[in-house]
Amino acid sequence: MAPPSAAPPAPLHRHGRLRRLHRAAATKMKRGLMACLGPGLITGASDDDPSGIATYAQTGAQFGFQLLWVLLLTLPLMAAIQEIAARIGRVTGRGLARNMRLHYPKPLVYLLVLLLIIANITNLGADIGAMGESLQLITGGPDFLRPLFAILLTILSLVSQIFLSYERYTQFLKYLSMLMLVYVATGFVVHVPWSDALYHTVVPHISANTAFIALLVGVLGTTISPYLFFWQASLESEHVKITPGTEPLTRAPLQTREAFRRIRIDTYLGMALSNVIAFFIMLCAAATLHNDPNPHARDITSAAQAAATLAPLAGHFASTLFALGILGGGLLAIPSLAGSAAYAVGELFHWPVGLERSPRRAKGFYSVLALAALLSVGLVLSPINPMKALVWSAMINGIVAVPVMVMIMLLYSNRRVMGPFTRLSKTLRITGWLATLVMALAAIAFFVTLHH
Numbered sequence: 001m002a003p004p005s006a007a008p009p010a011p012l013h014r015h016g017r018l019r020r021l022h023r024a025a026a027t028k029m030k031r032g033l034m035a036c037l038g039p040g041l042i043t044g045a046s047d048d049d050p051s052g053i054a055t056y057a058q059t060g061a062q063f064g065f066q067l068l069w070v071l072l073l074t075l076p077l078m079a080a081i082q083e084i085a086a087r088i089g090r091v092t093g094r095g096l097a098r099n100m101r102l103h104y105p106k107p108l109v110y111l112l113v114l115l116l117i118i119a120n121i122t123n124l125g126a127d128i129g130a131m132g133e134s135l136q137l138i139t140g141g142p143d144f145l146r147p148l149f150a151i152l153l154t155i156l157s158l159v160s161q162i163f164l165s166y167e168r169y170t171q172f173l174k175y176l177s178m179l180m181l182v183y184v185a186t187g188f189v190v191h192v193p194w195s196d197a198l199y200h201t202v203v204p205h206i207s208a209n210t211a212f213i214a215l216l217v218g219v220l221g222t223t224i225s226p227y228l229f230f231w232q233a234s235l236e237s238e239h240v241k242i243t244p245g246t247e248p249l250t251r252a253p254l255q256t257r258e259a260f261r262r263i264r265i266d267t268y269l270g271m272a273l274s275n276v277i278a279f280f281i282m283l284c285a286a287a288t289l290h291n292d293p294n295p296h297a298r299d300i301t302s303a304a305q306a307a308a309t310l311a312p313l314a315g316h317f318a319s320t321l322f323a324l325g326i327l328g329g330g331l332l333a334i335p336s337l338a339g340s341a342a343y344a345v346g347e348l349f350h351w352p353v354g355l356e357r358s359p360r361r362a363k364g365f366y367s368v369l370a371l372a373a374l375l376s377v378g379l380v381l382s383p384i385n386p387m388k389a390l391v392w393s394a395m396i397n398g399i400v401a402v403p404v405m406v407m408i409m410l411l412y413s414n415r416r417v418m419g420p421f422t423r424l425s426k427t428l429r430i431t432g433w434l435a436t437l438v439m440a441l442a443a444i445a446f447f448v449t450l451h452h
Helices: 012-031 039-045 049-063 068-092 096-103 105-141 147-162 167-178 182-188 194-202 210-222 225-243 253-290 305-314 316-348 363-381 386-412 428-448
Strands: none
Touching: 039 068, 039 167, 039 225, 039 316, 049 105, 049 210, 049 253, 049 305, 049 316, 068 096, 068 194, 068 210, 068 225, 068 253, 068 316, 068 428, 096 105, 096 225, 096 316, 096 386, 105 147, 105 167, 105 210, 105 225, 105 316, 105 363, 105 386, 147 167, 147 363, 167 316, 182 253, 182 316, 194 210, 194 253, 210 253, 210 386, 210 428, 225 316, 225 428, 253 305, 253 316, 305 316, 316 363, 363 428, 386 428
16 A cells, blocks of 8 residues: 555656656757756855855865865765755655655744754855955945945845746856856966965864864855755755756656756756855965964955955955956855745745745745845845854854754655655765755764853
């Protein structure tokens, strides 16, 4: 007898149509790599938001190349947990929050989503502020324009999300992701001692220094963040809804091979892009700010400050490229941070959700999205110290990440959720649990550093 929550098998008369769709998907994949890229690429690029840029720049400025190895270590870990989350969205046609609400105690899920929203709004407030500072730096306008620029950029992002179709908006995000490659260009503008950099990339270095441990934990928490799990799973479930002929895999098992192949390519390239960009941000800061005889140059408190400090050390061209990357990262962060919150809330309460829906058909979803962004703007205009807010955001993310990752791993092995798709390769299963263990250790280390 089938489990009560399992979807019924696809009717036999549909198998011929599904085979044709299977062949069409294979043909689409052969037409070009960009056709395979979407949720994974967008999620990976949005991981390098202005707050993340500030963390990577601060790490490079304070400790040079000593923490470059972390970005090599985290690549397979983050790719594995993101692929598993994406598969859940594709197999079930539902986001993570909806699946968790159906299969875990509701008070626990509500608490985790509430903490996720608080962390996202706090993080996004710092991101929006950094965007305003970066645009002011690029234009050379007076300082009082910073909050105005921040507000205008936020409104631009919200209008795009609300009034553009899902397909057009995700295409925009996909190509905006490519803007983040300016950090790779910046790495070749500044002078880098490549032998030292490559040595520290492959040879781990760990120090008992409290500041070192704090930044190590910060890099891990910035690279593997809870909102990324919710965002990519929701985008995958959205992909099911808006792509003609595409259905949850529990109903259309013949689509499995191509769907999982696309997810793997998309996710691993997206996470590789994320870590390559993070690598070059840390590299640029290490090659310039770390070697500055002025100790204040190493005290980076925002991404925009890192861009401004680069100007006298590496030239205005490098500084401008760095600032452009902050703008691109911020425009990707607004939809991912606010959007993951909106998806999570909407899925919890079973509202109509999705960027493919019009505002009239998904009022609750768009209300949460807009409210999250506007509250973040309020943080920018408030006297709250953005770096202290980020510390609290990191703390909340550290609390949320571990139970969410445990739930993701258990959801995948639950036949009531995944039907016949509960099997993971040995490599993917071990790497997913290893990522969970690493984040648990990072959370413990974070709380230890708070007391020193």
